[in-house]
Amino acid sequence: MDNKQPSPGEWAMMGGAVVALLGSFLDISGDVSAWGRGAFPIVTLIPLYCVVAGVLVAVQRFGNVSLPDRLAGFGAGQLSLALGFFATLMSLCWLIAADDTGAGLFLLLVGSAAVLVGAVLVARQQAPTVG
Amino acid sequence: MNNLKLSPGNIVILVAGAVILVASFLPFYDVPTIGDIDVDFETGEVEVSGGGDSVNAWNPDWGFPVTTLPAVLGAAMAVVVGLTAFANVRLPERVMGFSWNQIHLLAGAQTAIMMLAFLIADSPDKGIGFWLMLLASIGLVVGAVLREREPAAA
Numbered sequence: 001m002d003n004k005q006p007s008p009g010e011w012a013m014m015g016g017a018v019v020a021l022l023g024s025f026l027d028i029s030g031d032v033s034a035w036g037r038g039a040f041p042i043v044t045l046i047p048l049y050c051v052v053a054g055v056l057v058a059v060q061r062f063g064n065v066s067l068p069d070r071l072a073g074f075g076a077g078q079l080s081l082a083l084g085f086f087a088t089l090m091s092l093c094w095l096i097a098a099d100d101t102g103a104g105l106f107l108l109l110v111g112s113a114a115v116l117v118g119a120v121l122v123a124r125q126q127a128p129t130v131g
Numbered sequence: 132m133n134n135l136k137l138s139p140g141n142i143v144i145l146v147a148g149a150v151i152l153v154a155s156f157l158p159f160y161d162v163p164t165i166g167d168i169d170v171d172f173e174t175g176e177v178e179v180s181g182g183g184d185s186v187n188a189w190n191p192d193w194g195f196p197v198t199t200l201p202a203v204l205g206a207a208m209a210v211v212v213g214l215t216a217f218a219n220v221r222l223p224e225r226v227m228g229f230s231w232n233q234i235h236l237l238a239g240a241q242t243a244i245m246m247l248a249f250l251i252a253d254s255p256d257k258g259i260g261f262w263l264m265l266l267a268s269i270g271l272v273v274g275a276v277l278r279e280r281e282p283a284a285a
Contacts, residue, residue: 038253039252040251041252073236077228093200097194120227
């Protein structure tokens with residue numbers, strides 16, 4: 001990833017991470033947030049995944065940090081894609097599971113979907129080098 | 132059947148995937164549940180039916196489909212291994228830029244992370260199904276790591 005302005009996909013990932021983080025402090029079901037009793041750390045995994053994906057992009061774009069080509073056998077783009085996918089999957093599952101759905105859960109879903117879409121866009125942009 | 136396809140890593144994934152699926156039908160939480168209550172107002176008799184002492188990972192009132200997700204992921208890993216080993220199904224080499232070894236690693240890690248999160252979470256007493264699912268999820272990670280290290284693994 002060369003040092004230039006973030007691409008639309010990268011903006012989506014960073015924006016999604018912020019939305020998911022904000023959503024994690026709002027009620028997801030009843031009056032419980034993602035950090036509340038019973039929800040932590042199961043629901044908290046969703047904003048954590050999104051924030052990790054967003055930070056991976058942000059440190060490269062704004063922090064002038066050059067990450068190793070592969071982390072535990074995965075490229076940074078692959079990790080972001082996987083984090084976005086599992087965060088979205090868990091958000092959808094919680095949406096089905098929750099009895100009394102709060103705004104926080106919808107923000108978690110929107111944020112994680114944005115991270116996933118952004119990661120897909122970035123992966124397509126870098127198709128020859130991904131993997 | 133290619134012997135390489137049933138490598139130790141693949142065998143571990145097959146077994147762990149089967150265990151996590153079966154365990155998902157065993158008690159996940161040990162909680163008393165009340166089923167249907169019929170009250171006969173003439174005699175005053177109360178009849179309770181359909182309740183139990185535990186709920187499994189498929190109980191719609193206790194976290195389904197979140198509690199089920201680790202079992203589904205684990206079973207999917209086993210199915211992929213089974214299809215390539217026993218049914219000679221040829222899968223594409225990469226999916227969205229991921230090799231199958233990477234997909235197994237990610238799915239196994241996600242399964243284990245979720246089960247560890249359930250372990251830490253403030254929740255009712257865990258049942259035998261939960262503990263078996265936790266062990267199987269660790270098995271899935273071990274199997275995926277072994278598979279990654281095997282030469283020419285399918």
